[in-house]
Amino acid sequence: MTQLQIGPHAVWPPVVLAPMAGITNAPFRTLCREFADGVRGFGGRAPDVPAAPGAAAVPGAPDVAAADPPGASDVPDAANPPGSPGAAPAVRKGLFVSEMITTRALVERDAKTMRLVHFDAREKPRSIQLYGVDPATVGKAVRMIADEDLADHIDLNFGCPVPKVTRKGGGSALPYKRPLLRAILREAVSGAGALPVTMKMRKGIDDDHLTYLDAGRIAVEEGVTAIALHGRTAAQHYGGTADWDAIARLREAVPEIPVLGNGDIWSAEDAVRMVRETGCDGVVVGRGCLGRPWLFGDLAAAFEGTGAPAAPTFREVAAVMRRHAELLGEWLEDEARGVVDFRKHIAWYTKGFSVGSEMRRRLAVSSSLAELDELLGALDGDQPWPAGADGPRGRTSGRDRVVLPEGWLDDPQDCAGLGADAELDTSGG
Template sequence: MTHPLSIGPHTVTPPVVLAPMAGITNAPFRTLCREFSGGKGLYVSEMITTRALVERNEKTMQLIRFDASETPRSIQLYGVDPATVGKAVRMIAEEGLADHIDLNFGCPVPKVTRKGGGSALPYKRNLLRAILREAVSGAGDLPVTMKMRKGIDDDHITYLDAGRIAVEEGVTAIALHGRTAAQHYGGTADWSAIARLKEHVPEIPVLGNGDIWSAQDALRMVRETGCDGVVVGRGCLGRPWLFADLVAAFEGRSDFHRPALREVADVMVRHARLLGEWLGDESKGVIDFRKHVAWYLKGFAVGSEMRKRLAITSSLAELRAGLDELDLSQPWPTGADGPRGRTSGNNRVVLPDGWLKDPYDCAGVTEDAELDTSGG
């Protein structure tokens, strides 16, 4: 139904990519998604800030650790200073830290946009070009891709200009989230923008992102937009088996995964265990897992008190014991395939002073604007 997706020398079949999500798409979660997919697809790390990488920040060096079975290894970088981005990319290439680099121009959160980063940055066309040029030149043989949004808001749309700049600077592929920064995660993703970008940059693959809650949504996006692949974010929260469904759908099968609560509980415990092993501390792993509890249990009859109890567990035994008190024979709930994760929108975008005055003026963006921490 679709052609294989080429990201430089890497062929991604089916053309399905796990979106980088801060605090979520660490090695344990990527492992679960990849196992359900049978090793098919592409799984990108959570956001790594270029300054923290260059400074070899301890947390950041932990975040870029890949499981031995991960191939290709994909790192997403965030940065606003071309020189720092260039140093980070060269470091990855020279030290063999990854096989693919993705650049973040889509994050809408205030701590990122107030520095002129993420979804705010493509408005500054020359700055975007300078960052892409440094990244592509520093990457050597590694493919460089980028993920972006439509623009800052409906009055400041940037994705078509950004797409042309990306092509001119040698970017390998572009992923577009069909929302503006102002929308955050509210409303409905504009898939027509994905189709328009595909027409605008026929030279390179375009991937679509936004409102893929099921495998059928992914097929519909490809059909309606002509995009070369899909990037899945919030749809897989508490549902790593969505990647099994995506593989099945793209391969023309309909044997979708509908786990009963017993299997979901087993995956939850495994996820928490993997986090503990990754962090080197069982309790830290279970505490980090707490944010996932509501997503995994969406739609099941659990009860508010038990949900609260499971969300404050701090050991695997406590988590397992709580889950075993539930009716584990419950089938997959009707409607659990719908939206999950953040759905807020229509927020004002926090920007540096005077950011919108001139889209070609890069004054005011300095190395100091780099964030010094990675992930969530």
């Protein structure tokens, strides 16, 4: 399999971290990137993470900055792709996308939004996902990103199924209005200049209102660089089974640009199987990495054919949990707030392990790193990776109906009544 090309950026392995509200902030992206780059691993595969800038380096840790200096090419040796005999050593990469950024909030320089668009110096390419329903506002946001060098890649959200988004005509509801979709894409591509613009979408609103094939052709015509398809409708939300056949159909319908598949990737084997069965050019991983940031190391190994990495013991998982909470505290500039924000991850990290209901409760109300250390240290760290710990995590239910603006489905060509007042004013979760 060849590397994934997103504009000027060669992405290997061909894996993208899906934007998830309240999850894919800078600390979580750091963890995922460390595993993907081989900086952090289990069972002796790799040394621990390097120290934060200004701190003493961890003994034996590779110098990531030296291995991948500023200005270095993102493009692996085309004659010897990663994993092939004779290939030059390469720092493992993926594409790690920010939380959803609302175009209105970005243009208005909302304080929370400006924090969310801040990237670590080692994050490259820097990827921002934008949400918007007004072409003019989307255009302003994209030009702001390009003019102020806020990112290297822009992804547009046409896949979110939550009611607060779809009731405004946004997310997975928007592609039904074909002229509006085209107008937004045209403004975004025009305003982005040299920055590549991609889009993420669902199959449609429901089985009676599928939009993905029309949306794919519009995207090609308007200069979008790549498309990601979640193989579910908005009505399915996160329930049922993702339709990988739809990903294959989209791949056939838009041969001009890369197509990425999303939905029901819980393991590296799932990702490889999706590529093999659909012919897609790469995968987008969302809920599969909840409590499993090391999945990106597994994915790198799977696509490079180097064998499955060792599964972690609970002690190793606990070390990742602790680092995650610490990173959140540093990012929020408040240790207690970081630990509180980390609480939502605890059930995902500990799934399948013998923890006990009382200990889970205590972990879920912890409020300091010292308390977290004490609780995690009281558990059996030698527990091996439990059978059945993989599989669905996060939201798994469908919805009875999709919340839409009144009369939304009457005419796919009628876009009257939509404008800047339909924009959300906050970003992320």
